[in-house]
Amino acid sequence: MTSAPEPGPGAGPAASGEERRVRVVLVDDHRMFRTGVQAEIGDTERTGVDVVGEAADVDQAVRVVTATRPGVVLLDVHLPVGGGVEVLRRCAPLMADAQQPVRFLALSVSDAAEDVIGVIRGGARGYVTKTITGPELINSIFRVADGDAVFSPRLAGFVLDAFASTDAPPVDEDLDRLTQREREVLRLIARGYAYKEVAKQLFISVKTVESHVSAVLRKLQLSNRHELTRWATARRLV
Incomplete structure (x- = not known):
């Protein structure tokens, strides 16, 4: 390797x-x-x-x-x-x-x-x-x-x-609700990226970023990006 x-x-x-x-x-x-x-x-x-x-x-x-x-x-x-x-x-x-x-x-x-x-x-x-x-x-x-x-x-x-671990990773039902793209947007937002920066990183439009963020907040029952950042940090996603 x-x-x-x-x-x-x-x-x-x-x-x-x-x-x-x-x-x-x-x-x-x-x-x-x-x-x-x-x-x-x-x-x-x-x-x-x-x-x-x-x-x-x-x-x-x-x-x-x-x-x-x-x-x-x-x-x-x-x-x-x-x-x-x-x-x-x-x-x-x-x-x-x-x-x-x-x-x-x-x-x-x-x-x-x-x-x-x-x-x-x-x-x-x-x-x-x-x-x-x-x-x-x-x-x-x-x-x-x-x-x-x-x-x-x-x-x-x-x-x-x-x-190296023989234990199966724990299942996070909240995280499993998100699509792969939503997880990617979540991670960048939690790292402090602005919507325009996220759009540039992922080669998508700002409007698409906003849609993904809205979907993430809805699925996780969060109110704003500050709560989203705390949620992601607690799960070591950033």
Whole structure:
């Protein structure tokens, strides 16, 4: 289990003198983000990464991954209707294929322990955050394609702690009422982010942030963001 490395100027598939290629599918519900990642890693002659498909939701992801059988899937954790965990569940037979396994690398804005542990339990081989640089991401893709487990710094500790414990995590019924996106908004609001800052972090509109906050307050029976912050702090979500 390794952290995402800090590659030098010659890092990548050409660093070993070998011509390597990894076929990759991008799964993220934000088109602009997919476009940015494609521009960063998709020059196959330079990077060795061949982006063979994209998807914006769970159903589309399963179809594209099944059709293309890539070496690595870059998977956003927070997708409409089920999230990245649902993609992993439905693609489990592809991950288990001994001849041509499809490996998943989570690429998310979230660095929350519950998100990291959820996708790793689902079968992902690694988890990196969207603050990762292009060269680091390319390096991580090749490592995951080789079967390594790769994590952004500090995230590996979440996984080690979770799997070292034989006790099942306690069920928080209040937290379970929230969708993955609502939890993400909750966490950022509790950290003191303004609505505009949350919108920028999550690539959504301010109006959408307001809707999520209203839904969170209603589901948790809280009155304002100050109560929300206390609630999140008490559960160590911030």
